[in-house]
Amino acid sequence: MLAETRRFVSQYNLKNRRNMQQTEKIPFSEDPHTMLSEELRALYIVDDDENDRRQTIECLRGAPFRTHIFESGQRFMDADTQLENACVLLDVWMPVLDGLAVLQDILKRRQDCPVIMLSGKSTLPIAVEAMKCGAVDFLEKPVSPDSLLDAIDRAFDLRGVRSPDDLTREQLLNKVTKREGQVLELLV
Numbered sequence: 001m002l003a004e005t006r007r008f009v010s011q012y013n014l015k016n017r018r019n020m021q022q023t024e025k026i027p028f029s030e031d032p033h034t035m036l037s038e039e040l041r042a043l044y045i046v047d048d049d050e051n052d053r054r055q056t057i058e059c060l061r062g063a064p065f066r067t068h069i070f071e072s073g074q075r076f077m078d079a080d081t082q083l084e085n086a087c088v089l090l091d092v093w094m095p096v097l098d099g100l101a102v103l104q105d106i107l108k109r110r111q112d113c114p115v116i117m118l119s120g121k122s123t124l125p126i127a128v129e130a131m132k133c134g135a136v137d138f139l140e141k142p143v144s145p146d147s148l149l150d151a152i153d154r155a156f157d158l159r160g161v162r163s164p165d166d167l168t169r170e171q172l173l174n175k176v177t178k179r180e181g182q183v184l185e186l187l188v
Contacts, residue, residue, distance in 0.1 A: 041156060042066045042086035046076045046102065048094040052120065052141055056089060059145040063152075073097035077105060083113040087155045089148075090135075092119040092126060100126075100133055107134045114155035118143065124186070131183050138179065151177075 043065040047053045053069060060067060070076040073090075074097045088106060092099040103115050117130040120141035127138045136158055137151045154177070176184065 042068060042082075043152065044068045044070065044076065044081060044083075044086060044088045044090075046070045046073055046088060046094075046099070047091040047118065048072050049091070049120075052091065052118070055142055056118075056148070059143065059148045063149065065152075073099060073102040076102060083110040086113055087152055088113060088115045089152075090115055090117055092117055092130065093121060100130060103130065103133050103135060114158055116151050116155055124183075127179075128183055128186055131180070132187070137177065138183070 041064070043060070043063075045053060045056050045067060047056065048071060050071075053071075057067070057069070068081065070079065073094045077097065083106065090099045090102055090106075094102075099117060099119075103117065106113055106115055111134075114136040115134065116137045116139060117127075117135045118139050118141055119126065122138070122140050130138050136155045139147060139151055
């Protein structure tokens with residue numbers, strides 16, 4: 001799955017490199033909350049910072065997701081989103097309703113929805129708290145396209161696997177990233 005996603009993005013970027021170099025602004029769809037793609041998997045981007053949203057979108061350019069964009073945690077929660085076959089990219093630091101509160105609400109509504117936390121001002125205690133709350137990954141901004149695509153692919157691979165009973169201990173440990181391993185060491 002990861003190789004297919006990367007190959008698709010690489011082919012798209014090579015084909016459109018001239019257009020990307022000539023275009024300074026990232027094209028948005030008419031509906032600012034939806035950028036359609038061919039694949040049925042949904043990706044929700046929830047971030048209050050416009051530049052961070054644009055950078056995330058740029059990282060995902062050409063990736064096979066239906067992408068939905070929200071400027072705040074409150075707008076995301078008010079939208080009554082369908083989280084089936086979806087992954088959420090969620091900023092930690094947002095006004096009114098912060099990322100950890102949104103994370104807890106998402107997992108109350110749909111426990112099998114993977115959530116990747118993003119932060120430009122992260123601290124280890126916040127990362128640990130996010131993982132304790134149920135985030136599947138924690139990335140620091142600015143995030144590279146490869147790191148973001150890797151995290152999304154891992155999140156979709158883990159979708160529906162929230163219980164240790166679903167996988168053996170060895171299988172779970174093989175899916176842990178280096179950063180997740182560091183957080184796990186602090187938790188134990």
